[in-house]
Amino acid sequence: MTSTSHRHGSLFQRVVLSGTVGLLVSSTGATLAAPPDLAAIEREVARQHDVSVKRLQDWIALPSITAEDLNSREGVEYMAALARDAGFQQVEIIETAGKPGVFAKLDAGASKTVAIYFMYDVKQFDPAEWSSPPLEARLVDKPGLGKVLMGRGAVNQKGPESAVLAALHAIRGAGQDMPVNVVLVAEGEEEIGSPNIGDIVNAPQVQAALREAVGIFIPAASQDPDGRVTVNLGAKxxxxxxxxxxxxxxxxxxxxxxxxxxxxxxxxxxxxxxxxxxxxxxxxxxxxxxxxxxxxRPLSASEKSMVAAGTAIRSEARAKQVLGVPHWIDDLPWQAANERLVSxxxxxxxxxxxxxxxxxxxxxxxxxxxxxxxxxxxxxxxxxxxxxxxxxxxxxxxxxxxxxxxxxxxDPTSTPADAPLIQAQLAVLKRNGLDPLLWPRSAGSYPGFIFTNPPLNMAAAHYGLGHGSGAHAPDEYYVIESANPAVKGYDGAVMSFVEYFYELAK
Amino acid sequence: MTSTSHRHGSLFQRVVLSGTVGLLVSSTGATLAAPPDLAAIEREVARQHDVSVKRLQDWIALPSITAEDLNSREGVEYMAALARDAGFQQVEIIETAGKPGVFAKLDAGASKTVAIYFMYDVKQFDPAEWSSPPLEARLVDKPGLGKVLMGRGAVNQKGPESAVLAALHAIRGAGQDMPVNVVLVAEGEEEIGSPNIGDIVNAPQVQAALREAVGIFIPAASQDPDGRVTVNLGAKxxxxxxxxxxxxxxxxxxxxxxxxxxxxxxxxxxxxxxxxxxxxxxxxxxxxxxxxxxxxRPLSASEKSMVAAGTAIRSEARAKQVLGVPHWIDDLPWQAANERLVSxxxxxxxxxxxxxxxxxxxxxxxxxxxxxxxxxxxxxxxxxxxxxxxxxxxxxxxxxxxxxxxxxxxDPTSTPADAPLIQAQLAVLKRNGLDPLLWPRSAGSYPGFIFTNPPLNMAAAHYGLGHGSGAHAPDEYYVIESANPAVKGYDGAVMSFVEYFYELAK
Known part of the structure; x- marks a missing residue:
């Protein structure tokens, strides 16, 4: 892995840092990118498809499970190698009171910087409960969805994370400019509640890097099986x-x-x-x-209207059926139940x-x-x-x-709807014909607080097209070839990150 | 086993039923036994010691565990064979809605009949938790106690039950009269709460036999490590x-x-x-x-005085230490705590x-x-x-x-102190130099209600000298050769049953 990483890293440096491929140095010293050739990148994504999926499968074959004290050292080194391989020039393993994390910087000479949060750990699993071996990450047909990759971590979160890495590989492979600098923060304790994420994020060099960023996003497979995307403005x-x-x-x-x-x-x-x-x-x-x-605090008027809009679109009957719940708390109607869920x-x-x-x-x-x-x-x-x-x-x-x-x-985490990180998401989604649903906050939780709380006060959000399900459950999957035109497959997910990078650079 | 049983059974019938060995037929048709030669029986108990212990070890090697649906059929047949071997002429396996039981009669032509309750099942066990293989019933040295037999069922209840069987073997082997008729009721579901004991005890032939009995006793190892015996007048x-x-x-x-x-x-x-x-x-x-x-109902004056007497003898400090309990409920003093325990x-x-x-x-x-x-x-x-x-x-x-x-x-079960079954216990215990403690009822439970409730309204109690511990726990044991003169070993336990039979015949 290391030698491969080195080779790719060198290639990347040749292409991007030499300044020979369409890079102009502005008077301020920041780079001004030529208009990106997205079609060329899309062809490169398709060309690299098998390599990218194989990269994901190889990653799934090495499960890091902190609750079982399994493979954290191997996992963090693998994570670091993946980052180097994808073009991060500076990759550092940061020790914590628990399991180590990775801090990496991809300096594209761009004027803007975006941060990405990765987790390299996965949830525990019992192979006996799976219909496909959870570490083999086989491609299996799933009726109505298409060809999915089934394995532990497929959607939570190695699948979407690998799609970000594939986006970096494809931009480079297509000879295009990386339009933003990227800061990567990866931890290995997400599945036990991120008890030591502060040891990574509060390191001075990480703080300094994050202060440069317009915000931080968590790669996700945000599409429902019907293609709909919800943009959460935070999480409990x-x-x-x-x-x-x-x-x-x-x-x-x-x-x-x-x-x-x-x-x-x-x-x-x-x-x-x-x-x-x-x-x-x-x-x-x-x-x-x-x-x-x-x-x-009570829901604001704008939060209430977001819930009303979402409630109108989402099916109460289907939610009750999926959850096996005949009545919401206090027999609340659907909208009031959702207000309760959010607030x-x-x-x-x-x-x-x-x-x-x-x-x-x-x-x-x-x-x-x-x-x-x-x-x-x-x-x-x-x-x-x-x-x-x-x-x-x-x-x-x-x-x-x-x-x-x-x-x-x-702590809970919130990001305002007008943050550039969110507005860039909305722009890409709309350009893809999607009408994203804004939602006040996810009822689930993730450690966004470490970024959105003082002193960083960053914007933070999940982002990424594509679909998957089964986080923490058997038969976790991530769609690779989608049977539904409204749902992106793997290459579409990769392109959603490519487009996001270019949108964020604007 | 069956052929052995048959041979011994025949021997028993020759000796006892032929009426040639010291039996006189009274004018009422009841037999009047010649004064027993207890010394001869004691010698026979010693002579049969190894055979008797081997019989117990063989029994322990066949665990019947109803909670695991293990060996109930084999166990009930073994139980039936043990009864035949010990001289019961009529031995019947009784099917129930759960696991089968055994009903057996030993007709000695005596005027009095005593009933005995056996369980042939044992509690679950995990060999990994034992210091000695739980089915091998090895003889091991236990400091302060002497040589003990360690195995699942050693004291709960195969050990004391085997001592009863050994008593029957020894009386016969010594050529002495069996002074009472014996009715045996054995079940295989005691460890799951005796859900079907009624199917055995309520069978017409069992009811008829039990109605003839002065009471029913459960073979036990009643001695504390210091030799003290408590006679419980029932159980919760x-x-x-x-x-x-x-x-x-x-x-x-x-x-x-x-x-x-x-x-x-x-x-x-x-x-x-x-x-x-x-x-x-x-x-x-x-x-x-x-x-x-x-x-x-509140404790009666006599129950209170029993508790007072027992409280005075028993060490509160030792009880607290053994249980790891620093305070009784409501910080009650020792006597009030015991009254609460009983009532x-x-x-x-x-x-x-x-x-x-x-x-x-x-x-x-x-x-x-x-x-x-x-x-x-x-x-x-x-x-x-x-x-x-x-x-x-x-x-x-x-x-x-x-x-x-x-x-x-x-249901709870109670037997009055003046019942002949209890008085005979007290007489034997006192003759052995023991000053038994009468106790209103055990705080633990056993299915005595089926005998003491209507329609049988029998007396029922535990009885037996000797010591053992670890019921339901690892390293369950039963003392075979006692290091403490105040505590009976196996042969002393056997003799306590011999003496009880003769006392009950009076």
Missing amino acids: GVVELELVATGEKWGRGPARDIHSSLKAMVDSPAWRLVKALDTLVSDDGNTITIDGYPTP QPTVNIQGLVGGYTGPGGKTILPHRAAAKLDLRLVPGMGKDAAVAALRSHLAKRGYGDIEVNVTGGY | GVVELELVATGEKWGRGPARDIHSSLKAMVDSPAWRLVKALDTLVSDDGNTITIDGYPTP QPTVNIQGLVGGYTGPGGKTILPHRAAAKLDLRLVPGMGKDAAVAALRSHLAKRGYGDIEVNVTGGY
Whole structure:
């Protein structure tokens, strides 16, 4: 990989940095690109198609899974090599308190710089649940969609990320100017909640590079199966944590599992957990009742109109069918349910685990019980404030012994619709005949806060055409050859990034 | 096995039924035994020691585990063969809705009959957790205790049961009269809560045989490591059940696990379970708050004095240390804690399991969550009434969709101290220099109700000298050669049953 990277890197330097191919140096020293020959690039994308898909398949064959402490070192070195191979001249592995990240710069001599966020890690998987081996990334026919690449990381996020790399390779291969400089920040802990992303982003050289950028985008496969694209103006924050009640910490109940008959004289940490949980939400489980918890700000008029527009387009019946949900909370109508989705923080139980969890029963009084929670946060609510309120609430209610073990999370993130990063997206999408739906924020979460919060105050958003699904699930896929003309295949996804780079340069 | 059994059976019939060895037929037709030569029997017990221990080891090598659907047919046939071999002339396998049981009669022509309850099943085990292979039943040295037999079922209950069989073999081998007739009832589902024991005990021929008996005893290793014996005058009842909340049954929330971000618009079955659980007990987890739940009767003066006597003898410090419990419920003093143990029903959480239970977190909104509960019952509270009250409570509170899946259990059981079955125990124990502690009831449970409830209204109790521990745990053991003169080894345990039979005949 390294020797290949070196060879391609040299080629890139010959073509771009020598200034022989259509580069003019302006009086300010910035480069002024000749009008790009997009048709030539598109032909080059097609010519490189097999190489690009093979690059993605090779990457999927090396899964980095932080939760399993698997291949992070191999993964970060592979990531660094991919960046060098794609033309980043400066590629640095940055160590963190956890798994290392990559910081890379592609200096095209351009006046504008865009940043890209990559993750090189993937979610855990169980091959037994897959219809196709998850590390082989085979091309399989998926009815209605076309030929898809099926494998762990196919859409989350190696597929779209590989399409960005393919865009860089194709621009170079077509002898065209790279119109913007690119800063790459890649981490290997996204799937465990990015606990150490600050160690990468806050490094002085990374901060300096990011301050030059018009914004940062996360490569994505943004198209629904019907081709529609939603542009999210941010995302909720999240805190992932475990509440753990134990006899040891409580100073009551048993220090190890004991026979259940002793419940008559011994206190129960499992009941204590239930009673503490009970205080966190209303009886219907839907309103947060944590004392002093930050409150969400109401939706603005423009956010409400975005939701109204989206609600009108999206099918409620289909959403209910896909989720297996017969009623929304409080039997809300579709639009109000979507307003709630966009605007409300949540306290969700991901899992309950305590004592005996196997088949049938076992007569024990367990010494330990835990609830795995995630708290979704909306603007105005920070991760630290939410956790502090939770701790304070538990202490005030007499549950100060219950451990609050935060395993990951981050603040919410927002980017205004008029940010050039967003406007460039909208321009490319419209030029492609797509009528993108603006949405106030994703109900899911990603660590955009590290870029949009002070001191960087950057714009941040997901971007990319194409379609895929199954993140975190078996049979994850990314469409390579689309059966639906409204949905881009792999080459179309690559071109969406090419076009974005040129649009951002304007 | 069958041919051996037949040979021994014939021998037994020759010796006992021919009436040639010291049997006199009284005017009522009942046999009057000559005074037993206990010294001769004791010598025979010693002579048969190796054969008896080998019989136990062979039995342990065949584990019947109903929860794993393992070896029940082989186990019941083995149990039947063991009974025939020990002299039961009539041995019948009784089919049930679950696993089969054994009903056997040893007709000694005696005027009195005693019944014995056996279980031929054992608890699940994981060999990796054992220091000695659990099916090899090796003899190992255990510091402070002596030579113990270590294996699954060693004390729960194959060890003590084998000692009863060895007692029958020894009486016969010593050419002595069997002083009582014996009825044997053996089941193979004790470890899953005896759901079908009624199919055995309610069979007409079994009912008829049991009606002849002075009572029924469960062979046990009743001695503490220091030699002390507690005689329990019954046991609490128990219900084992799962409360299960699902989106499907609820008609709200998701029908399958969905992404946790959707909590903002979708109801949560896990929160519903927590809220329903919360209604079952007081805030400290210790007082049952189920509407219409049967209430326990207060302890009688005699029960209180039994507890007082026991409390005075037992070490609170040692109990706290063994259990890892720094404080009893409500910081009760030792005697009050024991009164609570004996007299109070419980609602215990054995386990909580829902959604993601692995390491770290997983951002799902689970469609299902379950709590495994056991309810301990005291006299005046039946299993059916407790379950009915729980169901009615949940329905009344609006949780009628939460499944109450009862997996096993039974009513409490009580036997008066003046029952001949108990008095005979006390007489033998005192003759052995032991000062048994009478205790109102065990806080644990066993299916004695099927015998002590109408229509049989029998006396029922555990009985047997010797010591063992580790039921349901790794390294379960039964003392074979005791290092402590106050604790009986295997031969002493066998003799405790011999003496009991002769005492019961008085």
